[in-house]
Amino acid sequence: MSAPASASGAATAKIGMYRWRVCxxxxxxxxxxYIDRQVLGVLAPFLQDEIGWSEIxxxxxxxxxxxxxxxxxxxxGAIIDRLGTRIGYAIAICVWSVAAMSHALAGSVIGFMLARFFLGLGEAGNFPAALKTVAEWFPRxxxxxxxxxxxxGSNIGAIVAPLMVPLIALSLGWQAAFLATGVLSAVWxxxxLLWYRAPERQPRLSQAELAHIRSDPPEPATKIPWSRILRHRQAWAFVAAKFMTDPIWWFFLFWLPKFLHSEHGLxxxxxxxxxxxxxxxxxxxxxxxxxxxxxxxxxGWSVNRARKTAMLACALCVVPIVFAAQAENLWVAVLLIGLATAGHQGWSANLxxxxxxxxxxxxxxxxxGLGGFAGAVGGMMIATFTGFLLETTGSYLPVFLMAGSAYLLALLVVHRLAPRLEPARLDVAPAP
Structure with missing residues (x-):
């Protein structure tokens, strides 16, 4: 029993762990x-009083x-595919960091809208760049x-922000809270730029680990336009799932502090x-x-069975959130919402x-990028809907009902469009 275990450990050591440094x-x-985007969410209940904006x-x-x-x-997505992850990622973090700090100059609804707009432009580069990096550095x-x-990291950022932001805002003013992450961005x-290279050009990467990274069957190197990608049901499975479930996470980020403030007096x-x-x-x-x-x-499970079973387990974790809107005890609401956020993030890791x-x-x-676009459009819809809903009814229940059902419906759509999760054959026309 010990010999195979020792051999397994030796094989892992021989392959190397450099790819996890990239991770x-x-x-x-x-x-x-996520720290940058969450600062406003934490301060929102109090900036609303100071600046005087309505729910709408x-x-x-x-x-x-x-x-x-x-x-x-x-x-x-297209820019990062063209420029590569090293330069594309660097441009994205430059744009979003400057935009995040510019919130400190805002003093009106229009000012915050402009700052948020440019923050969104820059932050859009994070997940396409990160996922492309994972595809380049890890076997399937x-x-x-x-x-x-x-x-x-989205959760770590959301953890750090409510711990850091109130202390900075109360001691140095709310403007300082928006400026604080600039140093972190500069260091990163x-x-x-000094350290990152693609696997084939990284001198510190061992040949054994490079072979491990490239152990999947080779893929064609030709550029594929969106028009060809969107002809395939696999693309629409991803796009539809993002459209249906991303808005729930946006609601968590931007309205949970307001929910806890208004419903539980925090x-x-x-x-x-x-x-x-x-x-x-x-x-x-x-x-x-x-x-x-x-x-x-x-x-030994197939990728299809493994992914969808994990996604189903995560989707079921979100369902009980429907009871959180009317929970009288703060910690009952917190645990129900926490279970739902855990379900969402586990779902997202697989999606x-x-x-x-x-x-x-x-x-x-x-x-x-296409899927994220769909998720952001869904986020626009839920943001406007939630603003009008709270202004007219003051009730969070309809949004929590949407959250509880969205993931199971999205999984059904994924299964219908990609029943076996077979890789798209971009070199041939899809079946009608």
Whole structure:
């Protein structure tokens, strides 16, 4: 029994772990990305009083971010496919960091809408770049786990923001909270440009690990236009699932602090611990969801069965959120929402892996961009809807009902459009 275990450990050591350092850089970038976008969500209940915007106007501010994010995702995937991850990622973080800090200059609804618009444009580059990097650095069987790890940065950012932002805002003013992440972005950018290279050009990468990374069957290197990608049902499966479930995560990010403030009377400092609990659970869900599918694959399950079983388990975790809107106890609501955020992030770790499962590496950025565009359009719709809903009824229940059903419906759509998760044959016309 000990000999095979020792051999397995020796084989892992011989292959090398450099690709996981790359994954750590993606985790850091995603964390910074979500800190930047979450600052407004944490401060929203209190900026609303200071600046005087209505629920509908706050919905418009969120919609401005979503509109730019949608536009950016349409362009970001293709730009990153063209420029490569090293330069494409660097440009994205430059744009979103400057935009994040520009919030400190805003003093009106229009000012915040402009700042959010440019933040959305820059932040749109993060996931296409990160997922393309995963496709370049990991064999297919490791991609869901690697995606789950870097995607957990969205939860780490959402954890750090409610701990950091209130302290900075109360001691130095709310403007300083928007400026604080500039230093983190500068350090990441310098490290990325000095250190990152594609696997074939990275001198620190061993030949054994490069062979491991390239152990999947070779893929064609020709450029594929959107028109050919969108002829395939696999693309629409990803696009539809993003459209249906991304808006729920946007709601969590931008309205949970307002929900906890209005429904449970939490102060700026009081928001910290409940939001940390919610997003710690989301972090666990992100890593576990990616690990679960990988575990099923290692047990001999097909990619189709493994991915969809993991996605079903995650979708079921979101269903109980329908009871959170009317929970009288704060911690009952927090745990129900935390279970839902864990389910969403586990779902996303698997959903975000589908483009690299279903399409060649050189098209992953474009496919992710198209799906992200659809998710951002859905986010625009839920932002405007939520603003009008709260202004007229003050009730969060309809949004929580939507959240509880969205993931199961999305999984059904994915299964109908891609019943076996077979890779798209972009060299031949799809079946009618």
């Amino acid at each position: 750590a850089m993606l985790l850091a970038a995603t964390t910074i990305n 106007e706050y919905g418009y501010i969120v919609t401005a971010f979503q509109a730019a994010y949608a536009i950016g995702l349409l362009c970001a 069987r490791e991609r869901a786990f690697a995606t789950g790890i870097f995607n957990s 950018l310098a490290t990325w 102060s700026l400092l009081g928001l910290g611990v409940p939001l940390v609990v919610i997003f710690v659970l989301a972090d666990v869900g992100s890593i576990f969801g990616g690990w679960l599918a990988g575990r099923f694959i290692r047990l 975000l892996t589908l483009p690299s499962d279903l399409f060649p590496r050189q098209t992953v950025g474009s496919v992710v």
